[in-house]
Amino acid sequence: MAYGAFQRGEYLTALSYALDRAQNDDATAQTLIATIYANGLGVAQNMALASSWYAIASENGDTAATFQLALLYQYGDGVPKNRQKSADLFALAAEQGHREAKYNLALLHIEGLYAAPNIVRAFELMGEAAQEGLAEAHYDYGQMLRQGLGTAPNPTLGVNHIGIAAQYGLANAQVEYATFLYLGDGIEQDRKEAILWYMRAAYGGNAIAQTRLAKLLAVGENVSLDLQTAAMWRTLSQRQGLNDAQLDRLLISITDEDQKIADLRARYWPASPPDDATLPARILPVQN
DSSP states (O other): OHHHHHHTTOHHHHHHHHHHHHTTTOHHHHHHHHHHHHHTSSSOOOHHHHHHHHHHHHHTTOHHHHHHHHHHHHHTSSSOOOHHHHHHHHHHHHHTTOHHHHHHHHHHHHHOSSSOOOHHHHHHHHHHHHHTTOHHHHHHHHHHHHHTSSSOOOHHHHHHHHHHHHHTTOHHHHHHHHHHHHHTSSSOOOHHHHHHHHHHHHHTTOHHHHHHHHHHHHHTSSSOOOHHHHHHHHHHHHHTTOOOHHHHHHTTTOOHHHHHHHHHHHHHTTSOOOTTSOOOSOOOOOOO
């Protein structure tokens, strides 16, 4: 009943049901209470109260609560910041099979400050988290395979995992996977497919992808030459603080009119400018 009310957005009702169950040491209900207070759902946000409920639920064996409590100690949110306690909680949750805890513990083993430096164990944990479908783990696992960290180098398998992370929608992975395809690095070269991945990341707001796509458009490499659209992507990437001197040189010949139109398109992006703005219909389609 508590979770049903929670899923319907009836947070106060969910809290009432959960409080009744929590008194009988129901760990999942205790975690639900913590979640409600942590996110301020129907009540004032109270991280201190949320942390206390997460702690109770963790003691009663709820792995999700243990992981959330680890995050709170890592950042000092509702509790005093304590990286060692956070690491110990990540280790406990990972031992209980929590996917994100395995990923975080792997990073701690790589860092080697709050968990013993152990690159082989980090590789194992990262692989488990990737196998369980965590996009970030696929990406980092792929990097470890490419670099031979904790294992023998396997660039091809590494690119495959980075590609999986890209399919999950991880922007950094999409950019890197596009680059691997473009260069034929660890995968068969396919520059048209690379452009599609750059486009996905660019439309997702990634500044690096926007700049690289702009360069390809500016020279018409495996895509129609389009200085105006290239200039639009340049403007969008510059908004995020990314400036590229090479791209500026490639766009040196753009007309003032096309630059004005590019800036107008960037101002309204991802929507189109108003109907009263006369623009060439050259906006690239979103690629699925």
